[in-house]
Amino acid sequence: MGAPxxxxxxxxxEDAEKPLYDPxxxxxxxxxxxxxxxxxxxxxxxxxxxxxxxxxxxxxxxGFLQLLGQLTKLxxxxxxxxxERFDAMRSCPxxxxxxxxxxxLLGQIVxxxxxxxxxxxxxxxxxxxxxxxxxxxxxxxxxxLGKLIVTTITLLAKEVGCYKLGLDxxxxxxxxxxxxGYTSEKGNDNTMIIRF
Amino acid sequence: MGAPxxxxxxxxxEDAEKPLYDPxxxxxxxxxxxxxxxxxxxxxxxxxxxxxxxxxxxxxxxGFLQLLGQLTKLxxxxxxxxxERFDAMRSCPxxxxxxxxxxxLLGQIVxxxxxxxxxxxxxxxxxxxxxxxxxxxxxxxxxxLGKLIVTTITLLAKEVGCYKLGLDxxxxxxxxxxxxGYTSEKGNDNTMIIRF
Numbered sequence: 001m002g003a004p005x006x007x008x009x010x011x012x013x014e015d016a017e018k019p020l021y022d023p024x025x026x027x028x029x030x031x032x033x034x035x036x037x038x039x040x041x042x043x044x045x046x047x048x049x050x051x052x053x054x055x056x057x058x059x060x061x062x063g064f065l066q067l068l069g070q071l072t073k074l075x076x077x078x079x080x081x082x083x084e085r086f087d088a089m090r091s092c093p094x095x096x097x098x099x100x101x102x103x104x105l106l107g108q109i110v111x112x113x114x115x116x117x118x119x120x121x122x123x124x125x126x127x128x129x130x131x132x133x134x135x136x137x138x139x140x141x142x143x144x145l146g147k148l149i150v151t152t153i154t155l156l157a158k159e160v161g162c163y164k165l166g167l168d169x170x171x172x173x174x175x176x177x178x179x180x181g182y183t184s185e186k187g188n189d190n191t192m193i194i195r196f
Numbered sequence: 197m198g199a200p201x202x203x204x205x206x207x208x209x210e211d212a213e214k215p216l217y218d219p220x221x222x223x224x225x226x227x228x229x230x231x232x233x234x235x236x237x238x239x240x241x242x243x244x245x246x247x248x249x250x251x252x253x254x255x256x257x258x259g260f261l262q263l264l265g266q267l268t269k270l271x272x273x274x275x276x277x278x279x280e281r282f283d284a285m286r287s288c289p290x291x292x293x294x295x296x297x298x299x300x301l302l303g304q305i306v307x308x309x310x311x312x313x314x315x316x317x318x319x320x321x322x323x324x325x326x327x328x329x330x331x332x333x334x335x336x337x338x339x340x341l342g343k344l345i346v347t348t349i350t351l352l353a354k355e356v357g358c359y360k361l362g363l364d365x366x367x368x369x370x371x372x373x374x375x376x377g378y379t380s381e382k383g384n385d386n387t388m389i390i391r392f
Contacts, residue, residue, distance in 0.1 A: 077320060183388060192379060
């Protein structure tokens with residue numbers, strides 16, 4: 001046998017499976033008032049061969065980034081860069097809830113959405129939530145996975161104490177989000193941006 | 197003399213003046229392409245008796261919260277709660293840039309706005325900025341302080357590496373933000389919310 005390999009990667013199997021946030025929070029979501037899911041689908045019972053859980057580093061090898069690539073420009077993201085970003089998110093507790101749906105038979109991530117929280121001073125030092133980066137694998141459309149992941153994030157925002165949850169969306173997505181309880185506040189529903 | 201007071205507050209003068217973020221960043225803002233400020237006003241030269249700087253804990257006694265109260269519901273925020281929230285923001289480096297304008301003669305905060313950043317995986321692990329909680333003291337209207345604080349945040353977002361900066365606004369505020377370079381992207385300029 002040779003000398004021990006001193007250049008082993010710092011990410012061992014244990015670290016690779018470590019969730020971005022405490023998965024126990026997902027078990028506390030209150031689905032009792034959700035009426036828009038057929039077949040009593042919830043994050044705890046998403047359907048055969050499916051699992052809803054926090055992102056972990058191992059998802060780099062389960063197509064998480066390729067899935068995000070269906071949403072927008074992805075850019076070049078090495079494993080090292082991915083792990084670094086994951087660690088940066090994890091080092092801000094209570095801020096990042098990147099949540100995925102895994103097809104456990106294939107070991108592939110087929111849906112994802114993020115609850116991003118912002119701490120405020122207003123409203124008694126409130127927390128505001130934002131629904132970000134919602135994406136479902138094209139091949140899994142029509143299986144309620146969009147509704148499932150968005151509703152999971154909605155309930156998550158309530159569970160972690162957000163006073164409101166917002167999202168930016170295209171015209172054609174308004175009916176979808178409207179069907180899940182999101183509303184436009186008349187006269188106060190504009191988003192404007194500067195790109196750098 | 198009596199026994200030493202063991203119940204002294206943990207926030208000493210030094211901690212009270214510690215900025216929420218490194219004020220040096222403000223000195224690096226590039227105002228050279230800004231054309232909408234009269235009299236070459238910048239964050240470094242905001243006008244006589246005014247100073248643009250990061251929030252600090254001492255601002256609790258300089259009317260910072262009362263100013264935010266002009267914006268929206270403030271709720272009951274004790275000094276302890278304020279300090280706790282400040283520390284929580286400070287413990288997430290690169291996330292919170294609450295920036296204030298102080299009337300240094302009166303020792304009062306007369307304007308404030310926040311750059312809140314969100315880390316992403318998309319776009320090569322990009323950072324997205326949001327302009328939040330913009331407020332200027334009613335009595336200081338007409339002194340360009342709104343334009344000054346918003347432009348400061350815009351340049352700050354660019355300086356810290358945001359790929360875009362967004363804001364939610366009411367219909368009547370669109371012309372104001374439009375005049376400062378913000379745009380609505382046709383078909384993709386809706387914000388929707390759920391309140392809990």
